[in-house]
Amino acid sequence: MSEFILETRGLTRAFKGFVAVSGVDLRVRTGHIHALIGPNGAGKTTVFNLLTKFLIPTDGQILFDGIDITAEHPAQVARRGVVRSFQISAVFPHLSVRDNVRIGLQRKLGTSFQFWRSARSLDRLNEEADGLLEAVGLRAQAEELTVNLPYGSKRALELATTLALDPRLMLLDEPTQGMGREDVSRVTELIRKVAADRTVLMVEHNMNVVAGLCDVITVLQRGQVLAEGPYDRVAADPRVVEAYMGSSDAVLEGHHG
């Protein structure tokens, strides 16, 4: 296993001349919870899209566990163990809550092209699915139609579905966004728990969450890395404070950029 599970070299993406991500060298240490922060429009989601191959880089290289994955497809990268969540909740609204998680679990059975087989053959995944739902506090809603869940629960379900793949590297795009205080602390605890045996790279605006959870923070601004390091050092960096609050007097704390 490499020291750095993920590494980018000169990662760049331009949209019709506008450079959204510019020469980013990112190194995510295996086992860490690594935060990617920065004001809105800094290019965080674009970085995620590049890492998971939803977008093709204009330039640069992406290495996962020492292997160059720059030319791979999204599904391939996912099967390597790089699984993302989305900034806007991504669930399957007209499937039941349990079926959402089962979609994550069923690929490993290798029967997903078998159109002649009954879906009852997937019932043996129920126990595992319910375990994951239990972990995010949705066990009681397993049979409900997902579209009827409140927003915070949908985000929690998305996390459970991501965990179903037992990913080596989890990319979480603002996992606590739009959640109430209670949900935020539950999700924070959950991330801490699941990060025990995997690596997490997360975009997060809530600085309390970042401060309490993350080992390393990379600050992105206008597509470029502005600063990197542990929370205390980054939070004290006047350039970071200015980027966030527009003034170097303000203190970096629990706010949207």
Added chain:
Amino acid sequence: MSEPRAANRDFAIGFVVVALAGVLAPAIGLYPVFVMKALCFALFACAFNLLLGYAGLLSFGHAVFFASAGYALGQSLKVWGWPTELGILFAVAASAALGALLGMLAIRRQGIYFAMVTLALAQMVYFFFLETKFTGGEDGLQGIPRGKLLGVVGLENDTVLYYFILAVFLAALLLIYRIVTSPFGQVLKAIRENEARALSLGYDIERYKLLAFILSAGLTGLAGACKALVVGFETLTDAAWQMSGEVVLMTLIGGVGTLFGPVIGAFAIVGLQDQLADRVGSWVQVILGVMFVVCVLGFRRGIVGELGAWLERRRQPRRPGS
């Protein structure tokens, strides 16, 4: 009750009703050839709905799969003298193969672009059918013999053919039900619900869509082969874009993404055309157009969808405080 079990029971009830209606139809005086044709269109619509309702793909070129099977059946029965069941299998394989070819070209496009590409490809196939020899061009392929089933059961008798077609239809309905409730069907629904999410979970969505397209084309071929067997000829009408439009309408009126909606939609349209053609002539097209608009504007869920929603509301009386 859990969702899947309720859906299971609903399907079983619907299937028994359809099967009984099918068995009894000739006894209550319905003209067998009419019902057979309607059954073929019903299967066509169900096959189309497999793609639109369960994979979220709107194909606007499905008529060519319907027609190609008719031509393949005619060629194998009339020219090559094959037994009927072999001819049907050949027709299904031909449509599925054409589906694989067109599917590979179209599947990368999304939404309305997918519909446009399927339409364009279908028009190319249409002109191929018009120009090539074995289809009989404008005249069509006439005089397709019904032949004998397994070499013994003569199908010239309308009643015998009727029960054969009914059996094929019911078996196909079971197969479609199996497909949508299979592990593959689950992934298909996930792709329909949220393509990006399915992709991020490691599913090669294009391969799943392609398989759905091939299955849909093959089942459409089964419908087309049966229809050619019933009427004894195959013409360009079946390959024209209007036919692709009609199957969209049947599915919409009956209910997209419901198992029996397309059956009801097909019977409604075929029945309407049958009843009105003599009386109002080409106004039938206008009437169908108006129905289309009404459906899209007012009854998105179609007949079966609206009925299902109404039943659901009655099943769950309003809970206090929710």
